Amino acid sequence: MTTKAQRQHLVRELLAAHEIASQSQLVELLAERSVAVTQATVCRDLDEMGVAKMRTAGRTVYAVPEADAPEALPANTLRRVLGDWVLDVRWSDNLVVLRTPPGSAHVVASAIDRSNLDGVIGTIAGDDTLLVVADSVTGGAAVASHCRVLADL
Template identity: 80%
Template sequence: MTTKAQRQHLIRELLASREIGSQAQLVGLLGERSVEVTQATVSRDLDEMGVAKMRTAGRTVYAVPEADAPETLPENTLRRVFGDWVLEVRWSQNIVVLSTPPGSAHVVASAIDRSDFDGVIGTVAGDDTLLIVAVEELGGAAVAGRCRELADL
């Protein structure tokens, strides 16, 4: 069973990879990927996702608005977030642990996720602790070093 979030993610991928002109076509493409869904559900998904129809070369197709495209966080903003919120940086193998004031870990995680931070696979934020998973080739030491540089520690 596919969750709503998974289905909407797949719809986003389909719309980005090809021109889809009808909900019926989208239902068919989802079905090809073993996602059985009704046209009414697709209609609600498209509405929730803010998808609109636009004209391209004489035909109308669905398109995800530009506002949904992720913007990369500028380096100076990332540096400011680290300087303001990161208190300590530790690492072990390919895991980096950042300490922040209570209630602030999600701010730093979001900044990392929205930046071009080399070597980061992903982040997990708690209340005052943030885990960063680094690619094995680069390792936790290199990512931790970059974090310390950004935080001026």
């Protein structure tokens, strides 16, 4: 029997070695290594591990954030992520709401969180909507404006 920690370690190895586009594909790869799990278990593991779907060469695949990676994303990476995924930007007071295609909000939220964007306290992501909280000095209007520029909206 494989423990949760062992299973998640194997998931990290599989994600590093393969371009995995679906949870069912990951379930199959785990089964090939004698680890029988349900798709629901894989879903929970990916969520706990902070795994996100990222676009690579025209495909969307799962990617594990690197623990040793620098905290801040380069500005061009944030621009690319917002340009690829953000459909709409609105604000009120110190809150900014970004709309994305279904299932993509967490990708944008993670990029914003890792970018150290000026004036941003943090993000909360749903399925196709994320909330960006701006500090009271910068305000939502300035953060929304900057996000619009980065997303080319």
